[in-house]
Amino acid sequence: MLEIRDISFSVSDQERDKEKGILEHVSFTLEDNKFVAITGPNGGGKSTLAKIIAGIEKPTEGRIFFDGQDITDWSITDRAKAGISYAFQQPVRFKGVTVFDLINLAAGREISLSGACQYLSEVGLCAKDYINREVNSSLSGGEMKRIEIATVMARGTRLSVFDEPEAGIDLWSFQNLIHVFENMNKERKGSILIISHQERILNTADEILVIAEGKLVKRGSREEVLPGLLQEADGADGCQIWKQGGVK
Amino acid sequence: MDSIQKNLLEAISGLHEIPEGAYNIRTDGKTEARNSTENIEIVPRESGDGITIHIKPGTKNESIHIPVVLSKAGLKETVYNDFYIGDDCDVTIIAGCGIHCGTADDSQHDGIHSFFIGKNSKVKYIEKHYGSGDGSGERIMNPETVMEIGEDSYMEMDTAQIKGVDSTIRKTTAKLAKGAGLKVTERLMTHGNQTAKSVFFVDMNGEDSSTNLISRSVAKDNSYQLFESNINGNAKCSGHSECDAIIVGDAKVSSVPGITANNSDAALIHEAAIGKIAGEQIVKLMTLGLTEEEAEEQIISGFLK
Numbered sequence: 001m002l003e004i005r006d007i008s009f010s011v012s013d014q015e016r017d018k019e020k021g022i023l024e025h026v027s028f029t030l031e032d033n034k035f036v037a038i039t040g041p042n043g044g045g046k047s048t049l050a051k052i053i054a055g056i057e058k059p060t061e062g063r064i065f066f067d068g069q070d071i072t073d074w075s076i077t078d079r080a081k082a083g084i085s086y087a088f089q090q091p092v093r094f095k096g097v098t099v100f101d102l103i104n105l106a107a108g109r110e111i112s113l114s115g116a117c118q119y120l121s122e123v124g125l126c127a128k129d130y131i132n133r134e135v136n137s138s139l140s141g142g143e144m145k146r147i148e149i150a151t152v153m154a155r156g157t158r159l160s161v162f163d164e165p166e167a168g169i170d171l172w173s174f175q176n177l178i179h180v181f182e183n184m185n186k187e188r189k190g191s192i193l194i195i196s197h198q199e200r201i202l203n204t205a206d207e208i209l210v211i212a213e214g215k216l217v218k219r220g221s222r223e224e225v226l227p228g229l230l231q232e233a234d235g236a237d238g239c240q241i242w243k244q245g246g247v248k
Numbered sequence: 249m250d251s252i253q254k255n256l257l258e259a260i261s262g263l264h265e266i267p268e269g270a271y272n273i274r275t276d277g278k279t280e281a282r283n284s285t286e287n288i289e290i291v292p293r294e295s296g297d298g299i300t301i302h303i304k305p306g307t308k309n310e311s312i313h314i315p316v317v318l319s320k321a322g323l324k325e326t327v328y329n330d331f332y333i334g335d336d337c338d339v340t341i342i343a344g345c346g347i348h349c350g351t352a353d354d355s356q357h358d359g360i361h362s363f364f365i366g367k368n369s370k371v372k373y374i375e376k377h378y379g380s381g382d383g384s385g386e387r388i389m390n391p392e393t394v395m396e397i398g399e400d401s402y403m404e405m406d407t408a409q410i411k412g413v414d415s416t417i418r419k420t421t422a423k424l425a426k427g428a429g430l431k432v433t434e435r436l437m438t439h440g441n442q443t444a445k446s447v448f449f450v451d452m453n454g455e456d457s458s459t460n461l462i463s464r465s466v467a468k469d470n471s472y473q474l475f476e477s478n479i480n481g482n483a484k485c486s487g488h489s490e491c492d493a494i495i496v497g498d499a500k501v502s503s504v505p506g507i508t509a510n511n512s513d514a515a516l517i518h519e520a521a522i523g524k525i526a527g528e529q530i531v532k533l534m535t536l537g538l539t540e541e542e543a544e545e546q547i548i549s550g551f552l553k
Contacts, residue, residue, distance in 0.1 A: 054535055076534040085535065092532040095492060096464070096550035105546065106536045151536065 002030040002053070002159055002191065007062035009048055009214075022048045024214040025062070032158070035185050035192045037205035039229070045214040046195045047089060050163045053193070054086035055079045066159070083190075085155045089163040091148035094135045099147055102135055106151035119150040122183070124176040142173035149180060158190040166198050174198075202226055249275060252319045252380075256346030260376040261315045271313040272299050274327070276320045288312055288339075298328035298360075305334030305366065316345040321385050322353035328360045335366035335398075344376040347387040347413070356388040363394065369401040379412025386414040393420045399454065400427040408435040409444070410552065418446040424485075426454030434463040435552045438471035438499070445474040452485035452514070461489035466548050467499030478506040481514025491520040494551060496544075 006025050013020035023045040030036055038046050051057040053064065055076040063072045071079055080086075094102070103116040117127030123146040133139065135147065145165060152160050165181070166174055178200045184192060185204045194201060202208055208225040210218035218225055249257070253275050261267075270288035273280040282299075284290045287307040291300045301312060314329060333339065347355045365371055379387035389409070397403050409416060422430050430450065438444050450459050459479060467473045479487040493501040505518035525547050533543035 056531055056535075076531060077537060077539050080535050080537040088528075088532065092526070092528045094529055094547065094550060096553050097547070098550075101550060102536075105533065105538065108537055155536065 001032055001067060003065040004028050004053070005063045005065065007049070007052060007059045007064070009045070009052060009057065010060050021214050023059070026211070026216045028209060028216060028219060030159070030191055030193060032191055033188050034206050035188065035204060036194070036207045036209065037202045038193065038195045038209045038211055039197060039202060040211040040217070044212045046211050047163050049211065050086065050161050050193070050195055053161055054084060056086070083157040083159060085152045085157045085160045087148045087152045087160070087162040087165060089167055091144040093137055093139070093144070097135050098132055099135055100131045102147070102151055103154045106154040108155070111154070116154070119154045122153060123147070123150045123180050125150070142169040145169050145173070145177070146180070156189060160190060160192050162192070162194040164195050164197070166196060166201065199230065202229070249280065250319070252348050253317045256317045256319065256348055256378065256380065257315055259378045259380070260344030260346045261313060261342055267313045269311050269313070273313070273315055275317045277323060277325050285310065293328060297326060298330070301329065301331045303331065303333045303337055303339055306336045307334065308338045311340040311342060314341070314343045316357060316359065318346070318355050318357055319348040321349050321351035321355055321383055324354070324356040326358040326360070329362070331361070331363045333363065333365045333369055333371055335368055337366070337369040337371070340372045340374070342374045344378070345389055345391070346378045346380070347389065348381040349379065349383040349385045349387050350381045351383040351385055353383070353385040354388060355385060358390040358392070360392045361394070363396065363403065365395070365397050365401045365403060367399045367401060369398070371401070371403045373403065373405045375405070375407040377409040377413055377416070379414065387412060388415045389413050390417045395422040395430065397422060397424050397428040397430060399425045402429040405430070405432045407433070410435065410437045414442050416444045418444070420447070421449040422451070422459070424450070424452045424454055424457035424459065426456060428454055428457045430458070431460045432462065436463070436465035436473065437468070437552060438473055439468040440471060441469070442471040443473070444471070446476070448477040448479070450479045450487065451482060452480065452487060453482045455483045455485070457483065457485045459487040463491045464551055465493045465501070466496065466552060467493060467501050468496040469499060470497070471499045473499070474502045474504070476504040476506065477518065479508070479516055481509045481511055481516050483511050484513035485511070485515070487514070487516040489518045493522040494548065495522065495524055
């Protein structure tokens with residue numbers, strides 16, 4: 001179980017000579033084997049929250065607990081070893097490192113070629129075409145996204161955090177991506193926290209959290225939150241929804 | 249051979265014992281073992297400073313090993329190996345030099361390899377350089393490769409210097425005839441106060457000739473590297489060079505690309521990038537459970553693979 005307790009994060013705004021708040025007193029818990037989506041406007045602090053969970057950013061205030069242990073001061077590596085995975089919004093490219101190498105590193109043990117191919121097939125990539133390719137700029141954005149997801153699958157940890165898996169991929173790849181998450185939801189092997197703007201991804205979630213202007217403004221089951229979100233999103237002034245404390 | 253020599257031999261050639269096929273093993277300035285085959289003749293130069301290798305036309309799927317091992321400190325030598333490769337061949341040549349230095353005296357090996365390749369042949373040339381020992385004497389290697397690639401022939405050169413060589417000046421020159429191709433992959437890692445210079449001169453003289461130079465290097469500590477390429481397109485041809493370097497610590501790297509089109513149908517491209525390991529690469533591998541040090545090691549070893 002992951003508990004986010006009163007997390008705030010700010011950066012110094014040099015132009016205005018003051019601290020700029022990115023997240024303000026965000027608290028929630030993520031139960032085991034739940035599929036939870038976080039949504040909300042761009043710049044609201046969602047990605048920062050994902051990075052704080054993975055240990056890439058340190059919160060200015062507040063604590064994070066994983067299975068009852070305070071992991072706030074743990075390194076990225078220690079959190080990864082404890083069972084937290086994180087899929088980058090913009091996957092990182094490496095010269096010389098092959099897809100097979102990366103999946104092997106992710107698995108944390110020597111896995112067979114066919115084992116690695118299994119993960120690629122699950123994300124809809126024809127394994128034999130990709131397994132020996134370098135994770136470099138020859139791969140498209142959509143291919144990188146799917147390989148990124150495959151690395152998280154290969155880790156098989158109890159918590160997987162995905163930061164906008166749909167960002168930057170074409171429509172065709174998106175359709176396939178949705179299936180990947182629908183399958184992940186069906187064969188649940190741990191908790192999933194996914195940041196997304198996509199209705200079809202939100203539609204697979206057990207729970208939806210809305211973060212806007214650094215605050216958790218709404219939390220509830222999919223049935224409670226989603227219809228309101230969709231209805232209001234059609235309205236003229238979407239900004240007001242978030243500012244008024246989310247969808248009522 | 250003693251155990252130091254055997255270790256060097258394994259590091260540069262992967263050989264545990266005498267290889268099959270044609271070979272010439274040189275240890276401490278002398279020929280340790282030599283074998284010619286029906287198609288590949290190895291003849292010592294009269295001056296004693298190297299060998300001449302004749303490969304008969306039509307020789308296919310054969311390999312030649314010519315490793316050099318220096319384990320005596322203070323030894324300095326210049327060796328000439330000339331390869332004459334006939335038409336319609338497909339051969340692999342594995343060279344390499346290992347220097348062990350256990351004293352304060354410098355050891356130096358300057359190897360000049362020349363390849364005269366006939367028509368329609370394919371040659372793969374693999375070269376590894378390695379230094380070991382904890383003596384304060386410098387391990388110096390200055391390899392020079394000269395290639396004359398005949399019509400419709402293709403040469404692939406794969407060279408690596410990963411560890412322990414204090415000073416190296418590497419010079420590679422090539423002349424390409426009509427339809428000839430050249431691919432060079434160079435991998436280099438320097439550390440401590442090592443210096444490495446690698447200079448290429450390629451003349452694409454024949455129509456439809458092509459060249460691809462790929463250099464990947466890692467410079468650590470206070471080491472210095474210089475990469476210089478001079479690719480001349482003298483006919484309708486295509487040339488590409490790519491120099492990527494990673495800097496770790498206070499190392500310095502200089503990349504000097506040179507491409508000259510002496511013909512309006514020459515298409516030449518140069519790419520160069522120098523920089524530290526990208527922070528996000530380390531972060532990504534840490535999210536997979538590697539420590540920062542393990543991540544750095546992994547990135548470098550992948551880069552130099």
